[in-house]
Amino acid sequence: MARKMIFDVEFRSYGVCVGKLRNEVTNEALTPFQVRRMLPTDEGLFQGGENTAPTPLEYFLTGLVGCLMTQIRVCARQLSVDVADLEVGCNAKWEALRDAVGPYQARPVGFDINISLISDAPEEKVQELIAASKRACFVEATLAQANDITHSLRVNDGDAIRI
Amino acid sequence: MARKMIFDVEFRSYGVCVGKLRNEVTNEALTPFQVRRMLPTDEGLFQGGENTAPTPLEYFLTGLVGCLMTQIRVCARQLSVDVADLEVGCNAKWEALRDAVGPYQARPVGFDINISLISDAPEEKVQELIAASKRACFVEATLAQANDITHSLRVNDGDAIRI
DSSP states (O other): OOOOEEEEEEEEEEEEEETTTEEEEEEEEEESSOEEEEEEEOOOGGGTOOOSSOOHHHHHHHHHHHHHHHHHHHHHHHTTOOOEEEEEEEEEEEEEEOOSSSSOEEEEEEEEEEEEEEOSSOHHHHHHHHHHHHHHOHHHHHHHSOOOEEEEEEETTOOOEEO | OOOOEEEEEEEEEEEEEETTTEEEEEEEEEESSOEEEEEEEOOOGGGTOOOSSOOHHHHHHHHHHHHHHHHHHHHHHHTTOOOEEEEEEEEEEEEEEOOSSSSOEEEEEEEEEEEEEEOSSOHHHHHHHHHHHHHHOHHHHHHHSOOOEEEEEEETTOOOEEO
């Protein structure tokens, strides 16, 4: 199978702090489409937030479930597989482990994804659709591999350093 | 360093299809706090959506940036590091590669995270804060490893099968 590139996807996000633990994150899609929108996050009262917006993990899981559902519908059209009443559930678990310096270390445990749909197509055709949709899902592909994540830090308006 | 568990984090998410490519995803936090909220996703017009809500990747990136920002503020309090004017940016790239069956394969390229802040603390103390915050960030920890993702499929209200 040729692994030729069809298109790039690039986003630039930018978050600022507002209130106790509220963040306002502006996401700008640069390619293959252009859009710029702000989404706010917050934490509940007992975590020190003010509950003005959903928590970051709600956004993260909406991205995962929403992306997979979109891909299933797009792939169904492309593969001419009839799909109705699509529902996707996800059980997601993490552990917070003791850390020597900070409050805790986050450890992802796993993601169980449950797909339910109605279709006239043969079951093996539906399974082929789901397999193609998993490959096409940008978020699931990201969770399935150890990603290249770099950080730079700029303190007191000095030079940014790689950390 | 002991890796004793401090607490569990568990979410249950559930998405339904509404409109052409709109999804309504309800996320329920089970532990360590309880909350249940719905977030909608959609796609732009030229992708076949109706642009009624942000795209799944906007939610995903808001989860990443928002979680890291929250952890930096929580860790700063715990480590007694003074932090003001915190801003976090992220450049995120994926490629869509040719697929033998579906429309494309998603391949994550990388995430460049840029942190800017004002602090009276010594620079090495700020770097220690950022290192602890990265370890505490549930989303960044998820992106940094290849995760355990399982799928089950239920067609026409039959039995769910592992796929």
